[in-house]
Amino acid sequence: MFFSIPDGTFTICRDAAGIAGNIFAFGLFISPIPTFKRIIRNQSTENFSGLPYVYALLNCLICTWYGTPLISFDNLLVMTVNSIGAVFQITYIIIFIVHADREKKIRMLGLILAVFGLMAIVVAGSLQIADRGTRWVFVGILSCASLISMFASPLFIINLVIRTKSVEFMPFYLSLSTFLMSTSFFLYGIFNFDAFIYVPNGIGTILGILQLALYFHYKTKSVEESREPLMVSHA
Numbered sequence: 001m002f003f004s005i006p007d008g009t010f011t012i013c014r015d016a017a018g019i020a021g022n023i024f025a026f027g028l029f030i031s032p033i034p035t036f037k038r039i040i041r042n043q044s045t046e047n048f049s050g051l052p053y054v055y056a057l058l059n060c061l062i063c064t065w066y067g068t069p070l071i072s073f074d075n076l077l078v079m080t081v082n083s084i085g086a087v088f089q090i091t092y093i094i095i096f097i098v099h100a101d102r103e104k105k106i107r108m109l110g111l112i113l114a115v116f117g118l119m120a121i122v123v124a125g126s127l128q129i130a131d132r133g134t135r136w137v138f139v140g141i142l143s144c145a146s147l148i149s150m151f152a153s154p155l156f157i158i159n160l161v162i163r164t165k166s167v168e169f170m171p172f173y174l175s176l177s178t179f180l181m182s183t184s185f186f187l188y189g190i191f192n193f194d195a196f197i198y199v200p201n202g203i204g205t206i207l208g209i210l211q212l213a214l215y216f217h218y219k220t221k222s223v224e225e226s227r228e229p230l231m232v233s234h235a
Helices: 007-030 033-042 051-067 076-099 102-127 132-152 155-164 172-191 195-227
Strands: none
Touching: 007 076, 007 172, 033 076, 051 076, 051 102, 051 132, 076 102, 076 172, 102 132, 132 195, 155 195, 172 195
């Protein structure tokens, strides 16, 4: 005997997962605040790079466009979370440019123009595609590739943690927020039957589990080592 699940149940589960994803994403968006407090306090960007915020802006803009009704179906919560993320990234970039030296200012302004230019091409190009299904696939592939590359970026940190056997450069709450957000949108994509959402976020969930496992492994190890009695020399 086969039991069918009512469509309303899928809708409720999808919306619940999407709302949870929006909440957890907020933790990611506010994570750079301590860095920018330092930049404002010191009136200098020091050795900080603005590239992560430029790339995050591009990712948010592409995913916002994917979430609009012009591209995909019933993805309003994808549009909201990424539009909020874009506002955060623009704010961070403005602060960065204001406090950067002349060379960094010029470079960052050039990158921002490139991002908006690229988005204009993506928007205009996708709107030229008359068939909505083809348009959905085109923007979906761009969105999926952007998300996968964003989730893959912590691989450098993972490698660093393994090499140094230290979690100093992998903040716990940032890793936790990434895992929770990825898992929420993985479920959202499953309930919405959208591979362009559940595939990249599924990869993000796996990488999030790996980060948290490494964190607890090396954190526990460092605590145990700190509890070991000091060796006393009798020479």
